[in-house]
Amino acid sequence: MVIVxxxxxxxxxxxxxxxxxxxxxxxxxEEGHDVVVxxxxxxxxxxxxVGYAEHFSQNPSKPEMDMLLSSGERVTASLLSxxxxxxxxxxxxxxxxxxxxxxxxxHTKARIEEIDPEVMNSSLKEGKIVxxxxxxxxxENGDVTTLGRxxxxxxxxxxxxxxxxxxxxxxxxxxxxxxxxxxxxxKAKKLEKISYxxxxxxASLGAKVLQNRSVELAKKLNVNxxxxxxxxxxxxxxxxxxxxxxxxxxxxxIALDKNQARISLIGVSDRPGIASxxxxxxxxxEVNVDMIIQNRAHGGTTNIDFTVPKGxxxxxxxxxxxxxxxxDLENDVYNENICKVSVVGVGMKSHAGVAxxxxxxxxxxxxNINMISTSEIKISMVIDEKYAELxxxxxxxxxxxxx
Amino acid sequence: MVIVxxxxxxxxxxxxxxxxxxxxxxxxxEEGHDVVVxxxxxxxxxxxxVGYAEHFSQNPSKPEMDMLLSSGERVTASLLSxxxxxxxxxxxxxxxxxxxxxxxxxHTKARIEEIDPEVMNSSLKEGKIVxxxxxxxxxENGDVTTLGRxxxxxxxxxxxxxxxxxxxxxxxxxxxxxxxxxxxxxKAKKLEKISYxxxxxxASLGAKVLQNRSVELAKKLNVNxxxxxxxxxxxxxxxxxxxxxxxxxxxxxIALDKNQARISLIGVSDRPGIASxxxxxxxxxEVNVDMIIQNRAHGGTTNIDFTVPKGxxxxxxxxxxxxxxxxDLENDVYNENICKVSVVGVGMKSHAGVAxxxxxxxxxxxxNINMISTSEIKISMVIDEKYAELxxxxxxxxxxxxx
Numbered sequence: 001m002v003i004v005x006x007x008x009x010x011x012x013x014x015x016x017x018x019x020x021x022x023x024x025x026x027x028x029x030e031e032g033h034d035v036v037v038x039x040x041x042x043x044x045x046x047x048x049x050v051g052y053a054e055h056f057s058q059n060p061s062k063p064e065m066d067m068l069l070s071s072g073e074r075v076t077a078s079l080l081s082x083x084x085x086x087x088x089x090x091x092x093x094x095x096x097x098x099x100x101x102x103x104x105x106x107h108t109k110a111r112i113e114e115i116d117p118e119v120m121n122s123s124l125k126e127g128k129i130v131x132x133x134x135x136x137x138x139x140e141n142g143d144v145t146t147l148g149r150x151x152x153x154x155x156x157x158x159x160x161x162x163x164x165x166x167x168x169x170x171x172x173x174x175x176x177x178x179x180x181x182x183x184x185x186x187k188a189k190k191l192e193k194i195s196y197x198x199x200x201x202x203a204s205l206g207a208k209v210l211q212n213r214s215v216e217l218a219k220k221l222n223v224n225x226x227x228x229x230x231x232x233x234x235x236x237x238x239x240x241x242x243x244x245x246x247x248x249x250x251x252x253x254i255a256l257d258k259n260q261a262r263i264s265l266i267g268v269s270d271r272p273g274i275a276s277x278x279x280x281x282x283x284x285x286e287v288n289v290d291m292i293i294q295n296r297a298h299g300g301t302t303n304i305d306f307t308v309p310k311g312x313x314x315x316x317x318x319x320x321x322x323x324x325x326x327x328d329l330e331n332d333v334y335n336e337n338i339c340k341v342s343v344v345g346v347g348m349k350s351h352a353g354v355a356x357x358x359x360x361x362x363x364x365x366x367x368n369i370n371m372i373s374t375s376e377i378k379i380s381m382v383i384d385e386k387y388a389e390l391x392x393x394x395x396x397x398x399x400x401x402x403x
Numbered sequence: 404m405v406i407v408x409x410x411x412x413x414x415x416x417x418x419x420x421x422x423x424x425x426x427x428x429x430x431x432x433e434e435g436h437d438v439v440v441x442x443x444x445x446x447x448x449x450x451x452x453v454g455y456a457e458h459f460s461q462n463p464s465k466p467e468m469d470m471l472l473s474s475g476e477r478v479t480a481s482l483l484s485x486x487x488x489x490x491x492x493x494x495x496x497x498x499x500x501x502x503x504x505x506x507x508x509x510h511t512k513a514r515i516e517e518i519d520p521e522v523m524n525s526s527l528k529e530g531k532i533v534x535x536x537x538x539x540x541x542x543e544n545g546d547v548t549t550l551g552r553x554x555x556x557x558x559x560x561x562x563x564x565x566x567x568x569x570x571x572x573x574x575x576x577x578x579x580x581x582x583x584x585x586x587x588x589x590k591a592k593k594l595e596k597i598s599y600x601x602x603x604x605x606a607s608l609g610a611k612v613l614q615n616r617s618v619e620l621a622k623k624l625n626v627n628x629x630x631x632x633x634x635x636x637x638x639x640x641x642x643x644x645x646x647x648x649x650x651x652x653x654x655x656x657i658a659l660d661k662n663q664a665r666i667s668l669i670g671v672s673d674r675p676g677i678a679s680x681x682x683x684x685x686x687x688x689e690v691n692v693d694m695i696i697q698n699r700a701h702g703g704t705t706n707i708d709f710t711v712p713k714g715x716x717x718x719x720x721x722x723x724x725x726x727x728x729x730x731d732l733e734n735d736v737y738n739e740n741i742c743k744v745s746v747v748g749v750g751m752k753s754h755a756g757v758a759x760x761x762x763x764x765x766x767x768x769x770x771n772i773n774m775i776s777t778s779e780i781k782i783s784m785v786i787d788e789k790y791a792e793l794x795x796x797x798x799x800x801x802x803x804x805x806x
Contacts, residue, residue: 053481055418056482056489057485060488064481064484075452078467078471079455082467083460086459086460095470098545
């Protein structure tokens with residue numbers, strides 16, 4: 001098999017841990033696989049370099065930041081390759097450039113446009129373990145670019161796609177994806193397999209093990225993704241195509257998002273296009289609107305409720321304030337003490353009654369549901385924040401996820 | 404003017420010092436010059452990275468070492484460019500690759516083969532200050548290479564040559580080249596100008612301010628080199644073509660080299676080619692032989708005396724030992740308690756009596772001269788190490804270098 005293994009900053013946090021990573025990579029090689037390793041900077045390094053830059057400027061130029069920040073991954077990749085060579089393996093360290101990673105020109109948050117796998121492939125053919133500096137590529141001018149937060153995961157997934165690898169293993173300090181946050185529900189179980197779409201919906205689960213960008217890319221490139229821990233041999237969770245999952249569970253997990261605020265626009269004037277105006281202006285202000293509910297109210301006006309991440313609340317207030325001044329609405333009410341609980345599962349598509357059970361569970365616990373939104377594989381409910389844990393445990397129990 | 408300024412590890416040793424460098428560069432730019440800055444890694448960084456590599460291997464692979472070590476200069480170059488931009492200057496950081504530095508394939512001690520100055524030139528034309536990561540280039544495969552010890556100086560000189568710069572300033576913690584080591588002779592004076600050849604002969608002076616490789620390259624490329632301190636505005640020493648020095652001093656300086664050992668081969672058999680055999684084998688063992696003197700001794704044999712750096716003495720002993728076993732010589736004697744004192748000056752070429760004054764000075768101080776070797780611009784004498792400082796002061800005085 002061709003296996004891509006990605007190790008994050010904590011996994012390569014010091015020299016001993018880099019040696020541990022070398023041992024693990026060597027073991028995979030000994031099992032007869034072709035191995036490409038993608039590494040992040042040693043933990044703390046990137047933040048240190050960002051701190052250096054901020055010493056000089058609050059808004060340092062992005063091409064310079066890319067040249068600065070890309071150095072951390074080069075260090076780790078060189079050291080890991082040296083460690084593997086010392087153990088008697090053929091290995092070779094590659095920068096993003098050498099690995100053939102071409103990106104667009106958006107310095108500090110570039111997107112991978114293309115990977116030319118030729119150099120990696122010919123090194124693999126020579127029996128070498130290929131060690132790639134993650135998080136980086138080059139643009140068409142040949143200048144180094146970086147991929148932004150979670151960039152090394154993206155490097156690994158994109159490389160796995162380009163090499164048509166059988167597996168892309170993402171090693172972190174978390175052992176996989178759980179049915180819900182084990183800190184809330186100790187009975188939470190680790191999932192063996194999960195589909196890309198479920199993973200995307202469950203993004204808030206599992207301590208942000210994977211960013212959505214990486215899962216989306218894996219889905220697009222059809223890469224079998226595994227998240228597992230680098231600190232033990234425990235098996236992780238496979239994230240794959242729905243077709244690869246034989247037994248489709250009704251519900252795979254319960255996600256909780258406490259980082260939401262609710263905005264209620266009361267008495268919105270009933271002229272055509274007003275909702276469009278409001279949400280267009282919010283989008284321009286880069287406010288991420290999640291759920292939206294509109295009710296016709298009395299007297300020819302409507303009420304519109306929507307949720308935004310707490311961090312976007314101030315920007316949203318400004319936009320809404322303008323409409324208030326123009327007399328387009330009567331009143332605005334904000335509530336930060338809410339949370340969103342979601343029930344996720346591909347089995348929902350073909351089973352009725354899943355939503356009913358969720359609502360019944362809330363009713364049994366006397367939890368009032370503020371807003372509801374559903375998709376093919378998800379039911380989301382906005383409730384008072386104080387009921388967050390109670391709701392998660394109730395739902396975990398109701399769908400028998402501990403079984 | 405086009406000015407290349409190079410700042411070593413101590414000059415960019417911390418963030419405040421990098422800011423000081425930015426201020427100095429800005430001042431040069433304000434004076435109306437085009438400025439290219441070449442920087443080393445922050446002091447300690449390269450040693451730290453070497454230490455990391457040695458944690459894994461006593462003999463780490465050289466391409467990996469180049470990828471590892473080249474990261475330090477990238478950090479400094481990015482930070483300096485950010486600092487300059489924050490001060491309102493147009494600046495741009497470049498890796499060795501971006502600056503067009505092509506080297507041979509000798510990883511960890513590559514030689515610059517060619518510099519394509521196009522990218523640097525067009526940035527200068529846009530009014531930008533160009534900040535180049537020193538010590539590095541790329542080979543014809545596009546892999547990063549490093550230039551070995553003193554590599555950033557070489558980068559600076561080669562860039563100055565490629566840009567036809569008017570001046571290449573090397574900033575260190577030493578204020579210039581002195582007539583002799585001021586720790587030995589407090590009356591030593593800083594030289595305003597000195598020729599390349601004198602500088603090469605005086606290499607042991609001035610606390611190894613410049614490596615011979617850099618001076619040789621400057622001579623070859625006809626680059627006006629200035630060594631000066633980054634810690635004050637004091638003028639440095641200009642190293643230039645002999646033709647550019649109007650008043651040619653008889654003697655420019657007195658050099659002292661305590662790192663020499665003397666090897667005496669006694670009763671060397673008088674067969675043809677024996678000397679050639681010995682020195683060929685020494686060369687193969689990478690022993691750097693400096694002075695050689697051969698005397699015909701009694702009984703058809705000869706004596707050969709030569710000096711080597713103390714660090715090469717053991718290797719030399721091994722080679723000599725083989726000839727002793729073979730009966731090619733009667734005896735070998737080693738003396739580490741010697742030193743080499745040299746009188747250097749381009750004026751010697753056209754003046755007689757310079758050597759006589761040196762020998763007279765030694766005689767006046769009752770110092771016995773062991774070996775003598777002369778070149779067009781230098782007289783070297785091997786004497787007992789205990790007379791080293793006495794000889795230097797005597798010669799400094801005799802040639803009136805404090806005037």
